[in-house]
Every structure is written in structure tokens, then in C-alpha cells.
Amino acid sequence: MGAHHHGPAKGLSRWLFTTNHKDIGTMYLWFSFAMFILGGSFAMIIRAELFQPGMQLVDPAFFNQMTTLHGLVMVFGAIMPSFVGLANWMIPMMIGAPDMALPRMNNWSFWILPPAFLILASTLFMEGGAPAFGWTFYAPLSTTYAPPSVTYFIFSIHVLGLSSIMGSINIIATVMNMRAPGMTYMKMPLFVWTWLITAFLLVAVMPVLAGAVTMMLMDVHFGTSFFSAAGGGDPVLFQHIFWFFGHPEVYIIILPAFGVVSQIIPTFARKPLFGYDSMVYATASIAFLSFVVWAHHMYTVGMPVAGELFFMYATMLIAVPTGVKVFNWVTTMWRGAMTFETPMLFCMGFLVLFTIGGFTGLMLSIAPADFQYHDSYFVVAHFHYVMVAGAVFSMSAAIYYWLPKWCGRMYNEAMGKTHFWISFIGFNIAFFPQHFVGLAGMPRRIPDYALQFADFNMLSSIGAFIYGASQILFLYNVIATIVAGKPTSDEKTWDGAEGLEWTVATPAPYHTFETPPRVK
Amino acid sequence: MTTQSSTEYEKYYVPEKSKMAVCATIGLLLSTFGAASVMNDMTFGDGATTSSWSIFWFGLFFFSATLFAWFRTAIRENIAGLNSAQLKKSYVLGMFWFIFSEVMFFFAFFGALFYVRTLVGPWLAGEGEGGRMNHLLWEGFQYAWPMAQTPQEAVGGVASQPIANMGSFQSYEKSMAFADAAAWYLWLPMWNTIVLLSSSVTVHIAHMGILDGNKRKFNIWLGITVALGMLFVSLQILEYYEAYAHFGLTLNSGIYGSTFFMLTGFHGFHVIMGMTMLLIQWLRSVKGGHFTTDDHFGFEASSWYWHFVDVVWVFLFLFVYIL
Numbered sequence: 001m002g003a004h005h006h007g008p009a010k011g012l013s014r015w016l017f018t019t020n021h022k023d024i025g026t027m028y029l030w031f032s033f034a035m036f037i038l039g040g041s042f043a044m045i046i047r048a049e050l051f052q053p054g055m056q057l058v059d060p061a062f063f064n065q066m067t068t069l070h071g072l073v074m075v076f077g078a079i080m081p082s083f084v085g086l087a088n089w090m091i092p093m094m095i096g097a098p099d100m101a102l103p104r105m106n107n108w109s110f111w112i113l114p115p116a117f118l119i120l121a122s123t124l125f126m127e128g129g130a131p132a133f134g135w136t137f138y139a140p141l142s143t144t145y146a147p148p149s150v151t152y153f154i155f156s157i158h159v160l161g162l163s164s165i166m167g168s169i170n171i172i173a174t175v176m177n178m179r180a181p182g183m184t185y186m187k188m189p190l191f192v193w194t195w196l197i198t199a200f201l202l203v204a205v206m207p208v209l210a211g212a213v214t215m216m217l218m219d220v221h222f223g224t225s226f227f228s229a230a231g232g233g234d235p236v237l238f239q240h241i242f243w244f245f246g247h248p249e250v251y252i253i254i255l256p257a258f259g260v261v262s263q264i265i266p267t268f269a270r271k272p273l274f275g276y277d278s279m280v281y282a283t284a285s286i287a288f289l290s291f292v293v294w295a296h297h298m299y300t301v302g303m304p305v306a307g308e309l310f311f312m313y314a315t316m317l318i319a320v321p322t323g324v325k326v327f328n329w330v331t332t333m334w335r336g337a338m339t340f341e342t343p344m345l346f347c348m349g350f351l352v353l354f355t356i357g358g359f360t361g362l363m364l365s366i367a368p369a370d371f372q373y374h375d376s377y378f379v380v381a382h383f384h385y386v387m388v389a390g391a392v393f394s395m396s397a398a399i400y401y402w403l404p405k406w407c408g409r410m411y412n413e414a415m416g417k418t419h420f421w422i423s424f425i426g427f428n429i430a431f432f433p434q435h436f437v438g439l440a441g442m443p444r445r446i447p448d449y450a451l452q453f454a455d456f457n458m459l460s461s462i463g464a465f466i467y468g469a470s471q472i473l474f475l476y477n478v479i480a481t482i483v484a485g486k487p488t489s490d491e492k493t494w495d496g497a498e499g500l501e502w503t504v505a506t507p508a509p510y511h512t513f514e515t516p517p518r519v520k
Numbered sequence: 521m522t523t524q525s526s527t528e529y530e531k532y533y534v535p536e537k538s539k540m541a542v543c544a545t546i547g548l549l550l551s552t553f554g555a556a557s558v559m560n561d562m563t564f565g566d567g568a569t570t571s572s573w574s575i576f577w578f579g580l581f582f583f584s585a586t587l588f589a590w591f592r593t594a595i596r597e598n599i600a601g602l603n604s605a606q607l608k609k610s611y612v613l614g615m616f617w618f619i620f621s622e623v624m625f626f627f628a629f630f631g632a633l634f635y636v637r638t639l640v641g642p643w644l645a646g647e648g649e650g651g652r653m654n655h656l657l658w659e660g661f662q663y664a665w666p667m668a669q670t671p672q673e674a675v676g677g678v679a680s681q682p683i684a685n686m687g688s689f690q691s692y693e694k695s696m697a698f699a700d701a702a703a704w705y706l707w708l709p710m711w712n713t714i715v716l717l718s719s720s721v722t723v724h725i726a727h728m729g730i731l732d733g734n735k736r737k738f739n740i741w742l743g744i745t746v747a748l749g750m751l752f753v754s755l756q757i758l759e760y761y762e763a764y765a766h767f768g769l770t771l772n773s774g775i776y777g778s779t780f781f782m783l784t785g786f787h788g789f790h791v792i793m794g795m796t797m798l799l800i801q802w803l804r805s806v807k808g809g810h811f812t813t814d815d816h817f818g819f820e821a822s823s824w825y826w827h828f829v830d831v832v833w834v835f836l837f838l839f840v841y842i843l
Binding site: 019111112119148155162168176211214218 | 531532534535536537538539540541542544545548549552553555556557559560562563564590606607609610611613614617618620621622624625627628629631632635636639640641643644648649650653657658667670671672689770771772774775776777778779781782
């Protein structure tokens with residue numbers, strides 16, 4: 001096979017049949033944004049209903065379907081694929097590889113996602129309605145009392161899991177096998193490191209989720225009794241299996257975000273990342289600990305005290321490596337020549353808000369205190385601080401940071417900054433009051449609430465609408481950049497940026513590093 | 521930081537556009553949608569004729585055909601010499617991590633088994649911190665493993681508790697555990713173990729054959745391995761027949777039946793997959809003349825998979841049948 005320096009094919013077949021990591025990354029990113037809009041519109045329905053006490057817009061069954069699908073779509077459709085898309089685009093360029101290790105499987109990992117979500121979204125129109133048992137689908141709500149659409153939900157989870165496993169195997173093989181000569185493990189950009197560890201987590205826990213939904217399937221259709229005490233099983237067994245997947249899953253979501261932030265902060269502080277080695281070790285420690293803390297989601301379910309204590313201490317331990325990371329980011333900025341372009345603003349927002357989310361997580365980790373916080377809006381506030389202000393903010397930062405490299409056009413900085421500030425303010429108006437209503441006793445996942453929560457809920461809804469609207473500005477800015485942004489051909493978009501991706505032409509050619517660079 | 525260098529670099533083969541991913545997606549979509557519809561017809565349906573089975577079979581056929589074409593393409597690329605040593609290592613890594621994900625899948629079911637046996641059972645019988653519910657809900661339930669009587673039967677007798685969507689729990693008359701020391705040679709699981717462990721040895725002998733460049737040895741021992749795999753599956757079918765026909769042990773037999781059939785069933789499914797993989801390698805070798813001393817990854821990957829199902833069986837034998 002000689003030198004076939006071919007560009008992209010024309011038309012739809014380029015996207016359907018592609019094996020190019022950049023094309024596939026782009027598809028992942030657009031798909032995840034579509035899911036972000038879909039999941040976001042479910043959230044808007046939720047907040048509209050909660051705008052005032054009493055039942056206004058939707059009936060409770062539909063409200064439950066909204067909370068369920070909002071969580072599922074955001075976790076599996078928006079956040080996870082967006083980071084996989086980023087991995088596809090950036091990892092080969094960061095390690096000097098010509099493409100992902102297994103390019104055809106890479107395309108397949110992407111293409112099974114849209115059908116899986118088609119099946120999941122179609123449950124909304126099925127008899128009995130969509131799944132309404134929460135994104136955590138606890139048995140027996142998801143078995144004995146589930147709507148018939150649960151079967152389609154189960155199979156769509158299977159397909160999503162398959163996609164994640166194949167995507168992760170590809171990332172692991174790429175990072176382990178495709179690094180350019182001289183790119184030792186400890187020279188890899190941190191984004192590559194965090195994704196390697198994330199991919200390991202995914203390969204380890206997605207099969208466990210597959211096992212959990214398979215047991216549900218058998219309980220629903222074939223008369224087994226995994227989650228039925230009457231037959232000798234236990235509904236709590238479901239929670240153990242689910243959270244054995246679920247807790248590593250939250251690190252699957254946040255570790256790539258850590259990687260993004262670790263790339264961006266040094267660029268705009270114009271200093272190398274402080275404590276690179278400790279960042280790697282901290283990431284690995286977090287991943288390891290994530291396997292032994294799952295039951296902190298279940299303190300109130302009736303575990304033996306020894307279990308409560310073990311999971312409490314193990315959970316608190318996670319604050320140590322996470323703290324190492326936060327201090328390293330702050331120290332990177334110390335005495336740096338800092339500027340605050342949009343990516344940096346989002347990273348600053350990430351740093352402040354993620355740390356708040358981390359601290360509320362520490363509060364929740366305390367078993368005796370958790371009996372008060374459990375299943376309240378405090379929990380909702382906590383995980384939105386880490387999911388939205390953590391993962392989604394860092395994703396926005398990543399888009400602004402690498403978009404000029406991807407399309408050779410500069411985004412509108414003023415609009416980017418406006419997007420940041422509206423997001424930041426809207427987000428905090430939406431979620432900060434939820435700490436208070438949660439501590440005061442408002443439970444999560446209810447369509448109606450007691451009168452004393454009315455003011456904070458109205459504020460929260462207003463904030464959510466502002467945050468939602470700011471994403472339309474984001475979409476507009478991205479499209480305007482791609483279509484008519486100011487052309488740029490600087491190899492380095494940012495003068496402080498380091499790494500192989502900034503050594504290739506701008507916009508990045510269709511094929512990069514067909515011959516590997518030699519890294520010194 | 522970097523300099524371009526092309527010295528001693530074997531080009532990494534990046535395939536051009538391929539339709540296979542999209543075809544496999546269509547197959548997967550139709551087969552999963554069809555499977556879900558079949559199950560819903562069964563459990564929630566009104567008995568009316570639907571096209572669910574047709575969708576499922578069509579999807580599965582389409583999917584299998586695509587996978588066949590996909591692997592054929594990969595094999596042809598390798599024969600055409602497109603695969604550099606580096607690309608081959610990617611396949612090795614891919615297979616290794618795929619097997620790791622399979623290990624984790626079984627881990628979920630083994631985890632469920634251990635959790636039920638060490639915690640749930642005693643709690644339901646009133647022991648320990650989880651035992652408070654016993655006198656309210658399951659009074660009279662005695663825990664033993666294999667769990668011959670479900671908690672509901674202990675309280676309300678047979679068929680007192682409808683299962684989620686179909687039928688009732690039924691207790692079994694006889695479990696699969698080792699019971700009769702005098703007639704040990706009639707105990708099927710032991711023969712299954714002997715058959716499967718032997719097949720791991722035979723596949724290793726075949727591997728040594730190919731490493732020696734002895735294709736005849738390779739073909740014979742690989743053929744024996746496939747035959748042993750078939751024997752295992754046949755014995756497993758016989759065991760399931762015995763369970764349903766004579767032991768009264770079914771999927772509805774409470775948690776013992778659930779864990780027994782799901783663990784052995786998924787293992788059996790993986791044996792069938794591994795056997796199919798080995799059979800294809802055998803056909804490739806015998807009919808296609810594939811594989812040389814230093815290039816036989818298709819076989820090697822299949823044999824790893826085969827050793828993996830063997831190891832799973834050892835754990836099954838220990839924790840499902842013996843202990």
C-alpha cells in the first residue's frame with residue numbers, strides 16, 4: 001500500500017463508512033451535543049413543573065419519565081460520548097499516532113450509539129410510557145413494577161455498554177501501542193493518561209452493568225428471583241451491583257474532565273503543569289478507590305455497621321488524591337503569566353464549582369450525616385456541581401480550546417466569554433439553592449413540594465432556564481466559527497500551549513502523523 | 521520538541537472506508553429490537569401474531585453475515601501482508617482487554633451468588649443485622665444452600681407468590697450439588713469438568729504443534745478440542761434436560777435456580793462461542809491452509825478465549841456444584 005494521501009470522501013458516505021479518527025471524533029461530539037439538547041429539554045420540563053408548587057404542566061408519571069430519561073440521556077448520551085469524541089480527536093494527535101489502533105471498530109463504536117438512543121427515546125411513545133424508575137433503575141421498581149418498555153431500555157443499555165467497551169478497548173490499544181518513539185508513559189499529556197485510566201474503568205465496569213440489566217431481564221421475563229426476597233434474592237443486591245458499576249462510572253465521567261483541565265490551565269498560566277507525576281498517581285488512586293466505595297450510595301438501605309464504616313472511610317480517602325489534583329492546578333497558576341480566554345474561564349469555573357461539589361460529596365460521605373441528606377435535593381445539588389460544573393464546563397472549555405485547531409477558524413471571544421458568564425451565573429442560580437431546600441428536607445424526584453420550598457425552587461427554575469438558554473449561544477458560536485470564523489493558520493492557537501497536537505498544521509490535516517514524530 | 525523521522529518505520533495500516541460498521545449496526549439494532557419485542561410479546565402481549573421473531577432472526581442473520589465478512593476482510597488483509605508488527609500488537613491488546621471485560625461480566629454473577637449465599641440467605645432466616653424482617657415477613661424460613669425452599673414457600677406454601685410477570689416459584693426436588701458419594705461416577709458435572717479441562721490441554725498441544733511447524737499435529741489436536749467442546753455442550757444440554765424433566769429444577773426455582781442457570785447458561789453460551797471460534801480456525805487451517813509458525817493469531821486469540829471459559833468453569837464447578 002503506497003502513499004495514499006487521500007482526503008475525506010464526499011457526501012454522506014464519508015461519515016457512514018469513515019475510519020478516520022477525526023471524522024469519528026466529530027460525529028461523537030455532534031451526537032453528544034444533540035443528546036445534551038435532548039436531555040436538557042427534559043430538564044427544562046422538570047424545572048418548569050417545579051417552578052411553582054402544585055401540579056401544573058405534566059402528570060406525575062410523565063414527570064418520573066422525565067427525571068429518568070434526563071439522567072440516562074445526559075450520562076450515557078451527552079457526557080460520556082462527548083469525552084469519547086474528544087479522545088478520538090486528540091489522543092492520536094497527542095501521542096503522535098496515525099489514527100486509532102482499530103479504526104473500523106472505532107466507527108462501529110460510534111454508530112451503534114444513535115440506534116441505542118433511538119430505542120431508548122422511542123419508549124416515550126410506548127404503551128405504559130417510558131421507564132419511570134429513575135436513572136439508577138432500582139429493583140423492584142424496574143422489575144416487578146416496571147412498564148413493558150423496560151425491555152427496550154435493557155437492550156439499549158446493553159448496546160450502549162457494547163459501544164463503551166469497544167471504544168475503551170480501542171483507546172487502551174491506541175495508548176499502549178501507538179505512541180510515537182520517545183513518547184514514554186510519563187511523557188504523555190495528562191489528558192491521555194486520564195483517558196487510559198478511564199478506559200480501564202469502563203472495560204471493568206460496563207460488563208457489570210450488563211450483568212445487572214441481564215438479571216433484571218431474567219426477573220421480568222423468565223421468572224428468576226435475583227431481586228425478589230420472596231424467592232430468596234434481594235432487591236438490595238441490585239443496588240450493590242448497580243453501584244459497583246455506578247461509582248466507577250462517575251469517575252469515568254470526571255477523569256477525562258480532569259485531563260482537559262490539566263491541559264488547559266498550564267497553557268493560560270504559561271507554566272508547565274505543577275506535579276505531573278503526582279497527577280498521574282492521583283488519577284490512578286482515584287480509579288483504584290472507585291472500586292471499593294460503591295455502597296456509600298446506599299447508607300440508608302440497611303447495611304451492617306461494619307459495612308457503613310468501611311465505605312465511609314474508603315470514600316473519605318478519595319478526598320486525598322482529589323485534593324492533590326486541585327492543589328496542583330492552583331499551584332500551576334501560582335505566579336503564572338495568566339490570561340483569561342474562554343477556555344481558561346471555563347476551567348476556573350470548573351475549579352471553583354467542582355471543589356464545592358467535592359466538598360458536598362465529602363459531607364455526603366459521612367454515613368451518620370447522610371441519613372439526613374439521602375435522596376434529598378442536597379444530593380441533586382451535589383452531583384450537578386460535579387457533573388455540570390465539572391464535566392460539562394470542562395467539555396465547553398475543551399471545545400473552545402481545540403476548535404481553532406480542528407477547523408482552522410477562531411471563535412468569537414466576546415461571545416465565548418458571554419457564554420461562560422451566563423452559564424456560570426445561570427448554573428449557580430439553578431443549583432446553589434438546591435443545597436438549601438435539600439438540607440431543609442425537600443426530597444428529590446418529586447413533581448410537587450411543600451410550600452416553604454417555593455421561593456428557592458422558582459429561583460432554581462429561573463437559573464436552569466438561563467443556563468439552558470446559554471447553551472443555544474454556545475451552539476450558535478460553534479456553528480458561526482465553523483462556517484464563518486476568522487481563518488487562522490497558526491500552528492499554535494495559544495502561545496502557551498505545549499504538545500504534539502500544536503505541531504501539526506491548522507486546521508489539522510485529515511491524516512496526521514502518518515510517519516511518527518520522534519519525541520525527545 | 522519533535523523532529524520528523526521515518527527511519528525503520530513500518531507503516532501502520534489504516535483501512536479505508538468500510539461499510540461493515542454500518543451493516544453491523546443495522547444487524548444489531550434489528551436483533552436487539554426484535555429480541556426485546558419477542559420478550560414483551562411473551563410477557564405482556566395478548567397472544568396476537570407479531571413480526572417480532574422475524575425482525576429478530578433477520579437482524580441476527582444480517583449481523584452474523586456482517587461479522588463473517590468483517591473477519592474475512594481482516595484475515596485477507598493479514599494474508600496480503602498489510603499488518604505490521606505494531607498492528608498485530610493492537611489485535612493482541614484488543615483480544616486481551618475483551619477477555620478482561622468478559623471476566624468482569626462473570627464477576628457480576630459470581631458476586632451475586634456470593635452475596636446471596638453469605639448475606640441474604642442468613643438474613644432472610646433471621647440472622648444478623650439484616651434479620652429483623654424475618655418474623656414479620658418470612659417466619660419459619662430456614663436457610664440452607666442449595667436453597668430448597670424459597671422464603672415465600674416457607675410462609676405460604678407452593679405457588680403462593682406469583683413472580684413478577686409470570687408463573688410462580690416452584691421448589692425443586694433435587695439440586696445439582698454433589699450428593700451421592702457411592703455413585704460419584706454418575707455425577708454429570710464431574711464428567712463435564714474432565715471434558716473441559718482436557719480440552720484446554722488438547723488446545724495447548726495444538727498450539728505447540730503450530731509452534732513446531734507441525735500442521736498435522738495442529739489440525740488433529742485442534743479438531744479433538746472442538747469435538748471435546750461439542751461433547752461438553754451435549755452433556756450440558758443433557759444436564760439441563762435432567763434438571764427440567766426429573767429434578768424439577770427450573771429458572772423459577774428461587775435464587776438457587778436463578779444463579780445455577782444463569783451462571784452455567786452464560787458459561788455454556790461462551791463455550792459455544794469459543795467452540796465456534798476454534799472451529800473456524802480449524803476450517804481455516806484444514807481447508808484454507810492458513811497459519812504458520814510465526815503467524816497464527818486467529819488461533820492464538822481463540823485459544824486464549826478457550827482457556828478463559830475453562831477457568832470460569834473451574835470456578836463454577838467449585839462454587840456452584842461442590843461448595
